[in-house]
Amino acid sequence: MFKQVSIIGCGLIGSSVFRALKKNNFAKEVITFDNNKSVSEVIKKENLSDKIVSSPEEAVSDADLVLISTPLSTFESAVNSIKKYLKPESILTDTSSVKKGADAIVKKMNLKNIFWIPSHPVAGTEKSGPRAGSPDLFKDRWTILTPDSKIKDSEVKKVSLFWESMGSKVKIMSAVDHDKILSLTSHLPHVVAYNIVKTAMGDDEKTKQDIIRYSAGGLRDFTRIAASNPTMWKDIFIDNSDLIIDGINKFSKSLDDFKKAIEEKDSKKLLEIFEKSKEFREAIIKAGQDTDKPGFGRK
Amino acid sequence: MFKQVSIIGCGLIGSSVFRALKKNNFAKEVITFDNNKSVSEVIKKENLSDKIVSSPEEAVSDADLVLISTPLSTFESAVNSIKKYLKPESILTDTSSVKKGADAIVKKMNLKNIFWIPSHPVAGTEKSGPRAGSPDLFKDRWTILTPDSKIKDSEVKKVSLFWESMGSKVKIMSAVDHDKILSLTSHLPHVVAYNIVKTAMGDDEKTKQDIIRYSAGGLRDFTRIAASNPTMWKDIFIDNSDLIIDGINKFSKSLDDFKKAIEEKDSKKLLEIFEKSKEFREAIIKAGQDTDKPGFGRK
Numbered sequence: 358m359f360k361q362v363s364i365i366g367c368g369l370i371g372s373s374v375f376r377a378l379k380k381n382n383f384a385k386e387v388i389t390f391d392n393n394k395s396v397s398e399v400i401k402k403e404n405l406s407d408k409i410v411s412s413p414e415e416a417v418s419d420a421d422l423v424l425i426s427t428p429l430s431t432f433e434s435a436v437n438s439i440k441k442y443l444k445p446e447s448i449l450t451d452t453s454s455v456k457k458g459a460d461a462i463v464k465k466m467n468l469k470n471i472f473w474i475p476s477h478p479v480a481g482t483e484k485s486g487p488r489a490g491s492p493d494l495f496k497d498r499w500t501i502l503t504p505d506s507k508i509k510d511s512e513v514k515k516v517s518l519f520w521e522s523m524g525s526k527v528k529i530m531s532a533v534d535h536d537k538i539l540s541l542t543s544h545l546p547h548v549v550a551y552n553i554v555k556t557a558m559g560d561d562e563k564t565k566q567d568i569i570r571y572s573a574g575g576l577r578d579f580t581r582i583a584a585s586n587p588t589m590w591k592d593i594f595i596d597n598s599d600l601i602i603d604g605i606n607k608f609s610k611s612l613d614d615f616k617k618a619i620e621e622k623d624s625k626k627l628l629e630i631f632e633k634s635k636e637f638r639e640a641i642i643k644a645g646q647d648t649d650k651p652g653f654g655r656k
Numbered sequence: 657m658f659k660q661v662s663i664i665g666c667g668l669i670g671s672s673v674f675r676a677l678k679k680n681n682f683a684k685e686v687i688t689f690d691n692n693k694s695v696s697e698v699i700k701k702e703n704l705s706d707k708i709v710s711s712p713e714e715a716v717s718d719a720d721l722v723l724i725s726t727p728l729s730t731f732e733s734a735v736n737s738i739k740k741y742l743k744p745e746s747i748l749t750d751t752s753s754v755k756k757g758a759d760a761i762v763k764k765m766n767l768k769n770i771f772w773i774p775s776h777p778v779a780g781t782e783k784s785g786p787r788a789g790s791p792d793l794f795k796d797r798w799t800i801l802t803p804d805s806k807i808k809d810s811e812v813k814k815v816s817l818f819w820e821s822m823g824s825k826v827k828i829m830s831a832v833d834h835d836k837i838l839s840l841t842s843h844l845p846h847v848v849a850y851n852i853v854k855t856a857m858g859d860d861e862k863t864k865q866d867i868i869r870y871s872a873g874g875l876r877d878f879t880r881i882a883a884s885n886p887t888m889w890k891d892i893f894i895d896n897s898d899l900i901i902d903g904i905n906k907f908s909k910s911l912d913d914f915k916k917a918i919e920e921k922d923s924k925k926l927l928e929i930f931e932k933s934k935e936f937r938e939a940i941i942k943a944g945q946d947t948d949k950p951g952f953g954r955k
Contacts, residue, residue: 479870483937499870528869538866541856546874549852552914554933556907557840567837569936570827571778571798572945575845578877580937581946587930595921605915608855609908615851616904622894631886634853637868638782638879646871647880 372490496524671789795823
């Protein structure tokens with residue numbers, strides 16, 4: 358579909374895009390560029406690029422689609438370094454987990470004759486870096502696009518097909534809706550995971566060793582979530598801070614009520630909450646977002 | 657090893673014990689008893705018992721080891737119904753997730769010539785009921801025994817071998833230590849999972865539908881934890897309430913600090929927390945409590 362695609366930033370996401378595009382032949386040539394030397398060495402060694410370039414100009418001047426998959430804190434400097442060299446009528450997209458911030462950065466630059474179509478592939482693992490990538494990372498996962506309404510449908514369609522070629526399902530919505538939904542489905546769960554791990558770690562040394570040993574009872578699953586890429590999550594928390602703080606406040610209120618129910622040994626209230634949680638999970642399974650197989654007791 | 661083992665209460669745990677004992681031939685005969693008619697019907701249909709009995713007397717009068725695996729809220733009535741019929745010098749054990757409560761109930765009864773050796777197999781899935789059982793449920797998982805120091809070592813050894821025959825690792829500790837550790841590794845994570853699901857559910861109907869659809873970004877894993885057996889968890893929260901409330905208070909304090917770091921956009925503090933979480937997870941992997949394989953992005 359595209360003659361040339363350029364990937365700027367080749368970590369877990371960027372390298373997975375490369376792997377997927379090569380598997381499905383959706384792009385004739387994929388060019389990669391990464392500022393980090395150790396990343397570039399892995400890309401070279403593991404053959405994760407058709408052409409590794411060393412200047413931003415080389416990276417984008419002939420690309421039909423440029424994908425920026427850097428952490429959000431280096432997104433602005435990445436766009437700055439390439440903006441002069443973008444090919445007229447080419448598509449610029451990204452992979453950042455908060456859309457408001459990236460969108461503001463690009464709009465400020467007032468790029469002429471470029472189609473800015475922000476993407477967020479809602480996929481990942483707790484591993485980071487190019488070695489962790491997989492061609493199947495986006496398979497059956499959602500990618501959310503948040504283009505301005507004035508962007509031509511035909512260009513948005515190209516970006517949809519780009520992600521669909523990697524097995525992703527695509528949904529178009531506003532940046533505002535995206536950031537609200539993700540604050541609850543992803544950002545708040547990560548806040549909570551970090552804090553549950555922090556609470557467990559905060560105990561005396563003897564208890565801490567026991568906690569590590571018996572972590573399989575629930576804690577383990579939180580440490581998995583809390584092991585995700587630190588830089589990426591620091592950026593997300595700062596960039597979507599208003600909505601996340603709003604989520605934390607709602608969560609704290611809910612937790613206070615729950616604590617009261619435990620203090621008062623209010624079985625009826627506790628059971629009501631649990632039954633509703635079960636129903637919610639059933640809705641998630643029905644929506645195809647998880648399987649019905651038990652996983653909590655996994656080996 | 658045992659001539660006769662009796663299982664009182666045949667849900668996920670009880671039926672898994674039966675399945676495991678039959679697989680490894682550790683007991684010559686396994687007798688089952690369950691008050692719930694629909695459970696008994698499944699046990700019969702799926703051949704999950706050598707002998708289904710209908711009276712507590714029949715269930716235990718010839719048993720060398722009696723295992724009570726009912727929810728904690730029916731534990732007292734279960735012990736009451738069998739206590740007169742226990743065979744002299746037989747072993748009584750259980751599977752409850754909080755040891756303080758079960759221990760107090762049995763000690764109050766002042767059973768003579770019976771070895772009370774409480775067990776907690778730290779294993780399970782979010783599924784419940786006899787159909788969810790598996791002979792491998794306890795494999796590579798810990799079982800914690802909390803017998804009084806005056807119980808003969810030879811009897812404790814028998815219970816250790818009982819769980820080890822099912823593939824479990826066994827650790828002996830005090831009921832107090834057990835309840836403290838589990839309040840952090842298991843009970844607090846469940847409290848938090850219920851509340852994160854409750855927070856996500858609390859939004860308006862449109863957002864709720866979107867939240868279900870995009871739950872794969874983190875929320876999904878919490879709904880899995882929050883789908884566990886409601887009665888069991890209600891009992892745990894009430895029975896271990898003091899330690900759980902203590903854990904909630906510590907967690908809330910940690911969450912407030914974290915919120916402040918987000919509000920102040922304090923990158924350094926956030927990164928410090930994340931790096932420590934990663935180290936803690938690495939310790940858990942090293943302790944053999946989880947694998948290093950990425951699972952967060954699972955299909």
